[in-house]
Amino acid sequence: MAAALSIASQDRLCAWAAALGAATILVCVLGELAGPVRLPAEHDHDHGAGAPVQYFTPPAKPASPSPAIAEASPQVPTASPEVVAATAPLAVVPVTAMPALVPVTALRPVKSAAAPRAALSAPPSAERFVPDMPGDFPDPPYPRWARQQGVQGRLLVLVDVAASGAPSSVAVRESSGHPSLDQHAIDWLRQQWTWAPGAPRRFLVPLIFELQ
Structure with a gap:
């Protein structure tokens, strides 16, 4: 203890x-x-x-040497001169208006028949069709859809007639402005119209579809 x-x-x-x-x-x-x-x-x-x-009086304390501090002078970046690319002036091209394109209706090719080639040579010019020519030319009916929609028009049809009197080629020369109405007229002439037999001929047939 x-x-x-x-x-x-x-x-x-x-x-x-x-x-x-x-x-x-x-x-x-x-x-x-x-x-x-x-x-x-x-x-x-x-x-x-x-x-x-x-x-x-306390004894003097020797001053410790302070390290020399080198003042770093700030470096100012030198701005490089801006390079401006010279742009060549654009050439002004005048705009020329394009001419309006006229629609071209291609004629249907002439169908070959059993007769010799010499007999199928087309006549040099087309005759103007008249209703009193010998043959059968019933008027084309007015399409029902055209009546309902109020479609009217006039067209000119080029018809090549073979030696037998039947149409060998039917094509629109001047359109009515309605492709369906043009096709109706072509089909009707090809199927229903016949001329008297004879030499090959060519006719321009005007057709008018007009509501009464």
């Missing part, structure tokens, strides 16, 4: 000594930072009125 108390006493003494040493070091450091310290006035009275007053 006595040994334990002795060890505890030694530990307390060591702790007090360490605290006292730390306090002493702290006072020295503060003294160096604060500069000269004047002793309190009570000490002057203790040593007598005529005793000179002494001031504690």
Whole structure:
């Protein structure tokens, strides 16, 4: 028990000594930072009125050489001159209006017959058709759909007639403006019209579809 108390006493003494040493070091450091310290006035009275007053001056601390810092001058980037590409002026091309295209209606090819080639030679010119020619020429009926839609028109049909009197080729020379009406007229002439037998002929047949 006595040994334990002795060890505890030694530990307390060591702790007090360490605290006292730390306090002493702290006072020295503060003294160096604060500069000269004047002793309190009570000490002057203790040593007598005529005793000179002494001031504690800490020793001068040699200044540590500071490394030379080279001031880096900022480098200003040199702006490169802007290169402007020269653009050649565009040539102005005058716009020429295109001529209007005229639709061309191709004639149907002449169908070959059993007769010799010499007999199928077409006449050099076309005759104007007249209804009193010998043959059978019934009027084409007005299409029902054309009546319902109010479609009207005039067309000119070129008909090649074989030696037998039957149409060998039927084609539109001038359209009515309605392809369906043109086709109706061509089919009717090819199937229903016949001329009197004779030499090959060619006729221009005008047809009028007009609502009454």
